[in-house]
Amino acid sequence: MAAAAHQADRPATGGQGCRAMTGGDRDGAPGDFRLTRRQLCALPGSAALLGLLGGCAFAARADAPPLPSDLFGGTTADPYLLALRAYIWGYPLVRAAQVRQNTTLPADPFRPRPPSAAGAAINRLGHAAELATPLMKQGVAPNNDTLYSLAWLDMREGPFVLEMPDFGDRYYTVQFGQADSSTEQALGQRTHGGQLPPVLIQGPDQQVALPAGMVGVRSRQRYMMIAERSLVRTPADLPAVHALQRAMRLRRWVDYAAGTDLPAPVSDQRPLLAPDTRCPAPLHFLEMLGNVLRDWRPDAGEARLISGLRPLGLAAGRGFRLEALSQAGRAAAARGLADAEAAVRAKTFTLGRNVNGWSVNYGGSVFGEDHLLRAAVAMDQIYVLPAEEALYPNARSDGGGQPLDGRNRYVLRFGAGDLPPVDAFWSITMYFARGLMVPNAAGIYSIGDRTGGLVRNADGGIDIMIQQEPPAAPRSVNWLPAPPEPFMVMMRLYRPRAPVRSGHWKPPAIQKIGGA
Structure with missing residues (x-):
């Protein structure tokens, strides 16, 4: 979730003992992934970064190799090409499954979560009680604007009914994320005003007639994610959001229809990696993808693609068989997985x-046949909302193309009348280059339209000052604290108006105004 703090570890491809890489753990200039391990170690904060990486292969890679232009065309038995294909197509499936398992905790589903995390046992609704702060280490680019309510559903126990309270004029949205990391529906203020009707959620084979109202x-698959976001206007607003959370209800259809309020069963989930796996670490991704495919219901296009992966040992409904690959094939597949990961990361x-200088995905959660884009969004901003609900420009470089x-010292200057045109809210949040929030003595992690007392320029515009130390009063209110190292910022535009979605309105460049 681009706005959520519940992302799981990423599937890794290489490095003995490196089973997964933590989300948001990369540094470097935008558009340039040419970092060797020696260069990486020279970066400020690299010790913590390499600790996150745990010695994974990507940190030592020099560059991302070019992908074949017809990567998904035709048939092949080449394990290298098949591994490229499997990773780029399958990464979002594995990533989504990791998010599911890391938020539902199958081995200990009722373990208490941190107050800023919204995880819960599968088929149950969990709520975050606090906004994300730098103490939130579980994910990449958490937002500091909304409280989350989150549920993962095993549709074999469904259908389910979600009931929501009346939000009045408060912004809220309920995202229904598919198991491949795409999102086709987000319902809430934009679609139904303050009161969302009861939502009947059905699985692939369930055919309950939709009741009136x-x-x-x-x-489309066995698993579905529900992610609800409720806007918090000020810290004093938290109790009101907590009351709304307590009024939310998630029940099985049979209980809803019977008027009972029984908790849904906590169903078993298959581990992505078997505890006693014989699969070597560089091929762990294939085992994880294979376990996802054991529950997968491919559409026609996916069925053809998955069928073509059989020489790699992958099959829908069966999983991954290591013995299908010779020693040479395993080595070739490992190279393919590592190259695919580098390509996705780039x-x-x-x-x-x-x-x-801002990277803007105007397509939101619509990927079509662009498997590389879907994989990259899953790696960096999994479960983004549809573009009509939110857009997430992010910047790692200034207007001159230099890394932030x-x-x-920098300034982000909005001219008079050029503030983001949105129908809900906008904000800008500061992150370390690896995607974690930046601690600071002032406790300021984001700035936006709910920041009180922003100082305007003579022409009515606003300058946002991005630097380590607070600017002189009165512009100290306009301050977004930066760390003493490379960083990134993410702009969140909720319910963006047509000029934003069309690209007519453009985020202004971040301008460097002073050096070290």
């Missing part, structure tokens, strides 16, 4: 159009 949602620097670094 309800809204229907369908999962793509995360250009998720969409480059606009004044807190040893410099």
Whole structure:
């Protein structure tokens, strides 16, 4: 979730004992992934970064190799090409499954969660009680604007009914995420005003007639994610949001229809990696993908693609068989997985159009047949909302193309009448380059339209000062604290108006105004 703090560890491809990499753990200039381990170690904060990486292969890779132009065309038995294909197509499936398992905790589903995390046992609704702060280490680019309510559903126990309270004029949205990391529906203030009708959620084979006055949602696979976001206007607003959370209800259809309020069963989940796996670490991704495919219901296009992966040992309904690969085939597949990971990671620097140094994915959660884009979004901003609900410009460089670094001072200047045109809210949040929030003595992690007392320029515009130390009063209110090292910022535009979605409105460039 681009706005959520519940992302799981990423599937890794290489490095003995490196089973998964933590989300948001990369540094470097936008559009340039040419970092060797020696260069990486020279970066400020690299010790913590390499600790996150745990010695994974990507940190030692020199660059991302070019992908074949017809990667998904035709048939092949080449394990290298098949591994490229499997990773780029399958990464979002594995990533989504990791998010599911890391938030539902199958081995200990009722373990208490941190107050800023919204995880819960599967088929149950969990709520975050606090906004994300730098103490939130579980994910990449958590937002500091909304409280989350989160549920993962095993549709074998469904259908389910979600009931929501009346939000009045408060912004809220309920995202229904598919198991491949795409999102086709987000319902809430934008679609139904303050009161969302009861939502009937059905699985692939469930055929309950939609009752009058309800809204229907369908999962294409066994698992579906529900992520609700409630706007918090000020810290004093938290109790009001907590009351709304307590009024939310998630029940099985049979209990809803019977008027009972029984908790849904906590169903078993298959581990992505068997505890006694014989699969070597560089091929762990294939085992994880294989376990996802054991529950997968491919559409026609996916069925052809998955069928073509049989020489790699992968099959829908059966999983991954290591013995299908010779020693040479295993080595070739490991190279393919590592190269595919590097290609996906390089793509995360250009998720969409480059606009004044900001990378903007105007397509939102619509990927079509662009498997590389879907994989990169899953790696960097999994479960983004549809573009009509939210857009997430992010910047790692200034207007001159130089990497953002807190040893410099910057200004983000909105001219009069050029503030983001949105129908809900906008914000800008500061992160370390690896995607974690930046601690600071002032406790300021984001700035936006709910920041009180922003000082305007003579022409009515607003300058946001991005630097380590607070600017002189009165512009100290306009301050977004930066760390003394490379950083990134993410702009969140909720319910963006047509000029934003069309690209007519553009985020202004971040301008360097002083050096170290």
